[in-house]
Structures are given as structure tokens and as C-alpha cells.
Amino acid sequence: MPDYQTHEHDVLVIGAGGAGLRAAIEASAAGVSVGLVCKSLLGKAHTVMAEGGIAAALSNVDDRDNWQVHFADTMRGGQYVNNWRMAELHAKEAPDRVRELEAWGAVFDRTSDGKILQRNFGGHRYPRLAHVGDRTGLEMIRTLQDHGIHQGIDVHMECTIIRLLKDGDRVVGAFGYERERGRFKLFRAKAIVLATGGVGRAYKITSNSWEYTGDGHTLAYDAGADLMDMEFVQFHPTGMIWPPSVRGLLVTEAVRGEGGVLRNSEGRRFMFDDIPANYRAQTADNEEEGWRYTQGDKAARRPPELLTRDHVSRCIVREVKAGRGSPHGGVFLDIAWIKARIPNGAEHIKKKLPSMYHQFKQLADLDITQTPMEIGPTTHYIMGGVRVDGDTQMSNVPGLFAAGECAAGINGANRLGGNSLSDIIVFGKRAGEYAARFSRTQTSGTIDAGEVEEAARQALAPFDRGPSGEGPYQVQYALQDMMQDLVGIVRNEPEMQRALEGLEPLRERARRVGVGGHREYNPGWHAALDLHNLLTVSEAITRCALERKESRGGHFRDDHPDKDPACATFNLIVRKGRGGDMELSRAPLPEMPAELKAIIEANT
Numbered sequence: 001m002p003d004y005q006t007h008e009h010d011v012l013v014i015g016a017g018g019a020g021l022r023a024a025i026e027a028s029a030a031g032v033s034v035g036l037v038c039k040s041l042l043g044k045a046h047t048v049m050a051e052g053g054i055a056a057a058l059s060n061v062d063d064r065d066n067w068q069v070h071f072a073d074t075m076r077g078g079q080y081v082n083n084w085r086m087a088e089l090h091a092k093e094a095p096d097r098v099r100e101l102e103a104w105g106a107v108f109d110r111t112s113d114g115k116i117l118q119r120n121f122g123g124h125r126y127p128r129l130a131h132v133g134d135r136t137g138l139e140m141i142r143t144l145q146d147h148g149i150h151q152g153i154d155v156h157m158e159c160t161i162i163r164l165l166k167d168g169d170r171v172v173g174a175f176g177y178e179r180e181r182g183r184f185k186l187f188r189a190k191a192i193v194l195a196t197g198g199v200g201r202a203y204k205i206t207s208n209s210w211e212y213t214g215d216g217h218t219l220a221y222d223a224g225a226d227l228m229d230m231e232f233v234q235f236h237p238t239g240m241i242w243p244p245s246v247r248g249l250l251v252t253e254a255v256r257g258e259g260g261v262l263r264n265s266e267g268r269r270f271m272f273d274d275i276p277a278n279y280r281a282q283t284a285d286n287e288e289e290g291w292r293y294t295q296g297d298k299a300a301r302r303p304p305e306l307l308t309r310d311h312v313s314r315c316i317v318r319e320v321k322a323g324r325g326s327p328h329g330g331v332f333l334d335i336a337w338i339k340a341r342i343p344n345g346a347e348h349i350k351k352k353l354p355s356m357y358h359q360f361k362q363l364a365d366l367d368i369t370q371t372p373m374e375i376g377p378t379t380h381y382i383m384g385g386v387r388v389d390g391d392t393q394m395s396n397v398p399g400l401f402a403a404g405e406c407a408a409g410i411n412g413a414n415r416l417g418g419n420s421l422s423d424i425i426v427f428g429k430r431a432g433e434y435a436a437r438f439s440r441t442q443t444s445g446t447i448d449a450g451e452v453e454e455a456a457r458q459a460l461a462p463f464d465r466g467p468s469g470e471g472p473y474q475v476q477y478a479l480q481d482m483m484q485d486l487v488g489i490v491r492n493e494p495e496m497q498r499a500l501e502g503l504e505p506l507r508e509r510a511r512r513v514g515v516g517g518h519r520e521y522n523p524g525w526h527a528a529l530d531l532h533n534l535l536t537v538s539e540a541i542t543r544c545a546l547e548r549k550e551s552r553g554g555h556f557r558d559d560h561p562d563k564d565p566a567c568a569t570f571n572l573i574v575r576k577g578r579g580g581d582m583e584l585s586r587a588p589l590p591e592m593p594a595e596l597k598a599i600i601e602a603n604t
């Protein structure tokens with residue numbers, strides 16, 4: 001029998017980013033006992049890396065903004081396969097969640113009359129992103145942590161959950177290991193909220209940190225939950241590409257929001273060459289108008305650099321393929337040019353984009369107030385995730401909830417920048433509230449000791465095989481290369497078929513990886529255990545991407561380059577079949593109520 005500590009909570013929240021913290025705060029405020037587990041130290045989640053801001057129709061900078069416009073923008077950005085109920089709730093509730101952060105102590109940048117300042121971002125019609133310079137995520141995490149820490153939440157840091165445990169259909173516990181000491185932990189819970197973030201580490205070039213290995217997606221899938229929209233992966237157009245050690249690191253969209261422009265090697269602003277029909281009416285047709293928009297002229301329309309991320313990424317790829325790229329295979333992002341327009345421009349850039357200034361200065365020895373940056377697309381976010389009920393965030397597994405990046409629905413085929421930080425506080429709160437409610441209706445379930453023993457045995461198997469087996473990193477790198485090359489920004493049937501065929505040999509290799517040393521802080525062992533998650537999400541992405549024979553949002557196929565109206569009628573679902581194989585199906589999109597359709601009509 002493996003040795004493990006047992007903890008018991010009414011609600012267990014797995015993940016301590018914005019979604020997890022907000023869920024834990026809400027559940028705890030409802031009077032139930034709450035445990036919060038995270039892989040790294042508290043405060044180090046992905047959310048802390050968020051830069052540009054939180055989208056919420058506060059209408060502080062432009063009084064034409066309201067929840068209806070935000071809703072319409074989100075649906076257009078998601079190309080109408082979003083869960084419209086989630087998009088509606090998100091647009092309606094985000095302003096209150098932002099004001100609540102302010103009341104809890106978040107120090108936002110201010111307008112001259114003391115309101116929360118809002119900035120422009122891609123796909124948002126009006127300036128909508130509440131921000132703290134380009135360190136918004138840090139302020140969000142700090143605020144939620146400060147608030148949460150006084151609520152009596154039990155925090156289990158540096159603990160990775162590797163399995164969810166069920167009693168019949170219902171989820172009743174989770175099993176994991178402490179990263180530092182390697183000891184096992186068993187959590188009993190009446191309800192569990194997954195808030196584990198994304199899957200970026202399935203790709204070679206990514207803005208995501210080591211933590212984002214698709215754990216929540218896989219835990220849910222293995223427990224019988226449906227995953228939805230997994231083909232929709234967001235490739236952010238602006239990641240660093242040089243030097244190689246920092247390739248993929250994010251360059252915030254706020255650079256373009258503040259007036260930064262994209263140029264090819266000929267010095268031309270190529271984004272004016274290709275403006276999609278459904279955005280033409282909202283997009284500037286000349287550089288002067290675009291500049292005026294970034295400076296708050298309400299009569300001007302946004303520059304094409306602020307079109308949605310999927311489109312901007314593809315335009316960059318096109319320039320590079322046409323031989324008009326930068327020396328290291330990207331294009332140029334120029335914010336330095338605004339010095340010609342703004343007195344004290346260099347100081348202005350440093351004030352508005354302090355992290356970007358330091359990031360390039362320290363990592364690339366480049367001063368962004370003087371020199372254009374070299375950038376290219378980077379895997380950034382997954383729109384797909386656990387399929388949840390829009391109001392409660394519960395999955396199809398009773399007692400299992402999901403919120404934030406690991407849940408699907410709100411973003412459809414493409415997420416607008418800023419909509420994640422608002423998503424995580426809106427639906428984090430809802431998940432916490434409904435998980436607490438659910439837990440009140442339940443008794444503690446029975447944990448199957450045999451299942452726990454089996455989970456521990458499987459987790460320790462890489463040690464049994466020892467260091468003579470193949471190392472986990474070789475398998476991880478091979479998978480990342482394959483996903484990058486064959487299921488990346490531009491996809492097609494033969495390449496994705498090759499990826500699908502390539503997954504089984506990788507699984508076989510993953511089953512044989514071995515590690516040496518002991519259980520105390522052993523990154524090789526952790527990487528070995530992550531492989532199952534990375535392979536599962538990669539298979540889900542590939543199968544769904546093969547099935548969606550059109551291009552929509554983050555999913556672009558050069559063998560089906562157009563949108564197919566017939567494909568706007570369903571979401572793709574994967575679930576674990578009885579024999580253990582991944583099964584794919586289509587779920588028809590529920591009919592949108594007439595009043596929401598009218599809002600979209602009125603805001604095109």
C-alpha cells in the first residue's frame with residue numbers, strides 16, 4: 001500500500017491562477033471548507049504573466065461601450081461557435097468583477113478623472129481593457145491572493161494532481177504528489193473545480209510556462225468528461241523570435257494598442273493588404289486614421305494591426321513565406337516610430353510598456369524605444385477545454401466543475417485579447433459558487449483504495465525502469481516538434497494524418513521512459529508524468545482539427561481555406577470511449593435567443 005497523506009475538503013480547487021483563486025474565494029465565502037492545490041508556489045500561475053489587461057465594458061474611456069457591444073465583439077471574434085450563454089454572462093458580469101478587484105485593492109491605471117483606465121486591444125470595438133501598465137496579471141494575482149488568504153482556504157502548494165477519483169459517476173477525490181518531497185497526497189472532496197490553465201507545452205514555440213501541460217483537460221477526460229473545441233488553438237502573432245533561448249516569449253498586444261505597427265523587410269505595413277470582409281467596416285483604411293484611433297479619437301477606426309490574433313498571425317506567416325520576413329524568420333513590430341508623433345516618446349513608451357522595455361533590453365539587448373522588435377507567432381492559448389454548463393460551470397461528470405482556460409465555450413474559435421482575464425474572474429466566481437452549492441447536497445463518497453494504489457504504482461513506474469530507459473524529455477521534444485510542424489498555424493489533411501499516426505509510437509515511447517535519482521524534486525520524473533497529458537491533448541487537438549474541414553478562427557487549413565456555413569452549426573466533442581479510445585462527435589449548437597441575435601445584428 002503506498003504511503004500518502006489524506007486531506008478532506010468540501011470543495012477542492014485544482015489550480016491557483018485567477019480562475020482557481022476566484023473560485024476558492026467564492027466557495028469559501030459560501031461557508032464550505034476549501035482546499036486549493038497548485039503545481040508551483042502560490043502566486044506563480046500563468047495569470048501572473050498576463051500583461052495587456054482585463055476586458056470589461058466599464059465605458060470609462062468611451063461611453064458608447066456596453067455589455068451588448070462586448071458580447072457582439074466576443075461572438076464575432078469566436079466566429080459564432082461560442083457558447084452564447086457564456087459570452088452573454090461574461091459580457092454582463094465582467095464590469096462588476098473588475099470593480100470588485102478594485103474594491104479588494106487592485107491599483108489600476110487611471111483616467112485623468114480618476115476612473116479605471118481602459119486601452120485598445122484587437123477585436124474590441126472600443127477601448128475596453130482595464131490594466132496596470134503591462135503587468136495586469138501580477139496585480140490580479142496579488143489582489144486575489146491577498147483577499148483569499150484571509151478566507152481560511154487551505155493551500156497545498158507545489159503539489160501536482162495526477163488522477164481524479166470517482167464513486168460511481170460522481171467525482172469524490174483527487175490524487176497527486178508533492179513536487180518537493182515526492183510524497184503522495186489524497187484529497188477527498190464533495191466537489192472539485194478544475195482551473196489548471198492551458199496546453200501550450202504541447203508545442204515547441206509557446207508563450208506558456210512549464211506548467212501548461214494540459215493536466216486539467218486530461219484529468220477531466222480520463223474521468224469521463226467531454227472536451228470541446230480542441231481544434232481551436234490560438235497562435236498569438238507576436239512572440240519574441242530572437243535570441244533562440246527566448247523564442248516564443250510573449251510580446252503583448254498592448255504594444256499595438258499603444259500605436260505599434262507591423263512592417264515587413266521592405267518597411268511596408270502589410271496588414272493593410274488583407275482586411276477580412278466582416279471587419280472592413282470597423283477598420284481604418286489609412287495609417288493616419290489608425291494612429292488617431294490609438295490616441296483615442298472616437299471618430300477613427302482601429303488600425304489593421306488590431307484585427308483578431310488568428311488573422312494577424314496568418315498575415316505574418318504569409319509575409320515570411322513570401323520572402324519578406326525579418327532576418328530570423330519573423331516580421332518587425334515597431335513602437336519606436338511613435339516618437340515622431342508624441343513629445344517625450346521614449347519616456348511614454350517606457351511608462352506604458354515597462355515590462356516590454358525591460359524584456360527586450362535584458363533578453364535581446366534591444367531598446368524598443370529606438371529599434372523595431374523582431375517577432376513571430378507563438379502558441380498562446382487554447383479555446384478548447386472541458387465542456388461545461390454555461391451558468392454553473394459543471395461538466396457532464398457530477399461534482400466536477402471547470403473554469404478559466406481549461407474550460408471551453410466562451411471564446412468559440414478564437415479568443416479576443418483581454419477576454420481571458422475577465423473570463424477567469426467571471427466563471428471562476430460562478431464555478432466556486434455552484435461547486436459550494438453542489439457540495440452541500442452531497443455526503444463524502446467512497447474512495448476506492450485499489451484505484452489509489454494503482455495510481456501510485458503507475459506514477460512510480462518510471463523509477464522502476466530506471467535511467468537506462470529513454471529520458472522523458474526526448475519524447476516531449478519529439479511531440480512538441482511534431483505538433484509545431486504538423487498541427488500548427490497552417491494545417492492540412494496529409495500532415496495531420498501523419499501527426500495522428502505519429503502519436504502512437506510516441507505513446508509507446510512514453511510508456512517506456514525511465515528516470516533515475518529519487519523522488520525529491522526530480523524534474524525528470526515530473527516530465528515523465530506530464531507525457532500522458534501532453535499526448536492526450538495533442539490527440540484531441542489533432543482529431544478535432546482533422547474533422548473540422550474548414551478554416552475558422554484559430555483553426556486554419558490550407559486545404560479548406562474558407563469558412564463553411566455548415567460547420568458553424570456544431571462544436572466538436574471528444575470523450576473517452578468504453579475501450580479507452582478517443583471518440584469524436586458533433587454537438588449541435590443550441591439556438592441563440594432572438595434578443596441576443598438582435599444584439600449581434602445591431603453591432604455588426
Ligand SMILES: Cc1cc2nc3c(=O)[nH]c(=O)nc-3n(C[C@H](O)[C@H](O)[C@H](O)COP(=O)(O)OP(=O)(O)OC[C@H]3O[C@@H](n4cnc5c(N)ncnc54)[C@H](O)[C@@H]3O)c2cc1C
Pocket residue numbers: 014015016017018019020037038039040044045046047048049050051052053054055136137159160161162176195196197198207208209211215216250380381403404405406417418419420421422424
Ligand atoms: C505571457 C502571457 C500574457 C497574457 N496576457 C493576457 C492579457 O493581458 N489578458 C488576458 O485576458 N489574457 C492574457 N493571457 C492569457 C491568460 O493569462 C490566461 O489564459 C489565464 O491567466 C489563465 O488563467 P487560469 O486561472 O485559467 O489558469 P492559470 O493562471 O494558467 O493557472 C493554472 C493553475 O493550475 C495549476 N495546475 C496546473 N496543472 C495542475 C495539476 N496537475 N495539479 C495542480 N495544479 C495544477 C498551476 O500550478 C496554476 O496554479 C496571457 C497569457 C500569457 C502566457
